[in-house]
Amino acid sequence: MILPFFLVYVAFSIYPIVYSLVISFLNWDGISTPSFAGLTNYIRAFTKDPFFYKSLTNSMILMAFSIPIQIALGLLMACVLKDFLKKTRNGFQLINFLPYVTTPVAIGLIFQQMFNWKSGIVNAGLGLIGLDSVYWLGETWPARVVVILTIIWKNYGYMMIMFLSGLSSISPKLYDAAKIDGANWVQSFFKITIPLLRPIFNFVIVTCVINGFRLFDEPQLLFQSDTQPIGGPNRSVLTMIMRFYEVSFRDFQFGYGTALAFSLFIIMGIITMILYAVLNAKGDD
Amino acid sequence: MNKKWIAAIMTAAIATTSMTASADLELLEGDGSGREVTIWCWDTSENGIKMNNAFTEATGIKVNLVAVEAKDMAQKLQTTLASGGEMPDIAWCEATYRGKLLSLDIWEDLTQYGISTDEVVDYLIPLETSPTTGLWVGPECPSVAGMAYKRELAKEYLGTDDRAELEAMFTDWDAFIEAGKTVREKSNGEVYMMSSLGAMGIILKGQGSEPFIDGDKLNLDASMRPILEKLVQAKQADIIDMIDYGSAEEGASYAQNNDIFYPCANWSVKFTIKMNDPDREAGWGFMLPPGGPFPMGGTVHGVPKDAKHKEEAAEYIRFIDLSQDGAVIQRDAKGNFTSYKPTYDDPEFYTMEDPYFGGQDVQQIIAQEVLPNIGTVRAPSKYDQDIEDVYNLALKTINANPDVTVDELIATMESELMGKDPAITK
Known part of the structure; x- marks a missing residue:
C-alpha cells in the first residue's frame, strides 16, 4: 500500500540527497569525467574559502537584525488587529500579508528603485529634510540595512498571521479576569499574551533562523544585474546560499558547491538543535 | 446586464489580442525537407526573425529560436549537458561570459564543415578562440x-x-x-x-x-x-x-x-x-x-559537439556570418556588422548619413x-x-x-x- 509513496519518496528525496552527497566528494564541472576529491572540498570550505565565513557572518548579521524586528512587528500588529481594529481586521490583515505573497523579483525591483542613489524616493525624502543622500546600494552597512528592511517588510505579515492564530487560542476569560483584577492592556500583554504565545514564538524563531540561513532572493535580486558585484558592496550581503549558487551555477564547481550545501546543512542542524534546547529549557522553567 | 457587458468586453479584448498576435511576424516553416536548426539566443525580436526568415528563404532550412538570456546561457548549457538534455544547434556566447563558455570543451570544430578563419575579420579571431583548447569556436559580429x-x-x-x-x-x-x-x-x-x-x-x-x-x-x-x-x-x-x-x-x-x-x-x-x-x-x-x-561586447555563435543538426548549423553560420548575402541581411534587418572580411573592401557598403547625428555617417566612420x-x-x-x-x-x-x-x-x-x-x- 505504501510502496508507491515509498518509491516516489526514494526517487525524488532520498536519491538526490545521496547523489549530492556523493558529488560533494568529487571534482566535477558537469561536463568532464568527475574525479575523486576525498575531503578536499570540505577542507577548502572550512579552511581556505574566505567567502564561506564571510557569508556565514553576513547571514548571522542579517538575521540578528531582521528576526527580532519582524517578530516584534508581527506580534504588535496581531495584537492591535485583535484588540483595537476588530471591524477592519480582515482588510488590514490582507494588506499586511500582501508583501509575503508578492513575487521576490518585484520586491527586488521596488527596493532597487526606492533606494537608488540618484532617483530613489528615499534619498529624495532625505533631501527634503536637509540630509545628504546615502549610497544605499553601494556601501556595506547601508546595503545591509536595505536587505534587512526588505526581509522585514516581506515577512512581518506572515508573523502576524502566526501570532493571530496563537492569539485566537487564548481564552478571552483570562483577559476578562485580568481586567477585573485591574490589569491594563500592557500588563495583560506581558503577563498573559506573551507567556501563552510561547509555542508560537518557538516555532517562528526556529523557522526564521532556518529561513535566515537559506536567505537568497532578497539580496540576490537587489544586486542581480551584470554590472553589480555578487553579494553587493564589499560582499556585505553575500549569504551562504548565494555563495553556493555562485560556486555551483556560475563557476560550475558542482563538487565544491554541494560540499558547501552540506556544510551549511551541518551548521544549520547544529544551530537549530542548540536553539531547540535553549527554547525548550526556557519552556521547562 | 453587467455580466453581459463584462463578457462582451472580455471577448473583444481576446479577439483584439488574437488579431494582434496573428499580425506579428513569425518564423517561416522551411521547405518541408525536415531540415532545421535550433538557436539559443536572446534576440527573438522582429528584426531577428526577419534575418532568420531570409536564411530560410535562401536555404529551405527552418530556424527555431529559443530565448535564453545571455547571463543564463552558460548555466543552461551546462545543466543540459549534465542532465543529458537536448543541446541547441547554435548557442550565442556573449562577451562577458564568452571566456568561460569558450573554455568548455563542448564546441564543434567548424573547419570540418569547410568554414575557415581566412575570411573572418582579423581582430575577431582571438576573441573567438577557446582559451583552453585553442579551437576557433565560431564567428561573431564585430562590435x-x-x-x-x-x-x-x-x-x-x-x-x-x-x-x-x-x-x-x-x-x-x-x-x-x-x-x-x-x-x-x-x-x-x-x-x-x-x-x-x-x-x-x-x-x-x-x-x-x-x-x-x-x-x-x-x-x-x-x-x-x-x-x-x-x-x-x-x-x-x-x-x-x-x-x-x-x-x-x-x-x-x-x-x-x-x-x-x-x-x-x-x-x-x-x-x-x-x-x-x-x-x-x-x-x-x-x-x-x-x-x-x-x-x-560581441557574441560568438558556437555549435555544440552534441548538437543534432550540425550540418545545418554550419550552413547557417556560413550563410549568415560569412557571406556577402549574409552581410546584406544582417545590415538591413538588424544593423549588424558582418564578420566576413571581404565586405569591408567596399567603403560604401556601410553608409548612412544619420540626421539624428546631425548628418554624420556613423556607420561608415565605424x-x-x-x-x-x-x-x-x-x-x-x-x-x-x-x-x-x-x-x-x-x-x-x-x-x-x-x-x-x-x-x-x-x-x-x-x-x-x-x-x-x-x-x-x-
Missing part, C-alpha cells in the same frame, strides 16, 4: 565602438560640437579629465563628462590588451592598474555621474542633460541611443575617444575608421566573469570612497580572486 556625445552640451560647455575639434581637444585621458573640471565649473556642478564609472571603464578596458590573469597567474598590476588609476583620477575630479553602468537610470540619462559622453558601439546607435532618447533629432555626435577605438584601427585585443579567459565581478566591486568602492588608493583596490581584487578560485596564484 566596435567610439564615443557618442550630446552636441548641445558639448557646444555649451566645451565650446564646440565638432568631432575633429573634440578629438583634438582630448589628446589623452588626462586632457579629458581636465576638460571635465571646466565643464563642472561652468555648469555649476550640474553636468558631468560621463554617466558612470562603468561607462568610462568599458572604454579603458577595451583599449588594453594585457591579460588580467595570465594562465592562472594574476597580472592586475600591468593590466588593471592603469584602468583604475584613470577611474580614480576621474572620480576625484568629480567628472563622472553617480549612476550604475547599464542600469535603468543610465538609460534614462540619455534623454536628460546631465551627462555628455557615452561609449557607443555600432549597435548602440539604434538599440541604445535612439531607443533611450528618441526626440533629440540632430542632437548627437560621434567621435573617437581619447586612446582610440575599442571593441565593446566601418572605415574604427574597425580597421582595432589593434591587439585582450583574449578571453575562463576567469572573465570573476574579473568582471571584482572589477564591479572596485567601481562600487570608488563611488563610495573616491579617496581609495589604487594599491588598496588592487590588493582587494587580488585577494578576492584568489579566494574565489584556489587555482589562481599571485
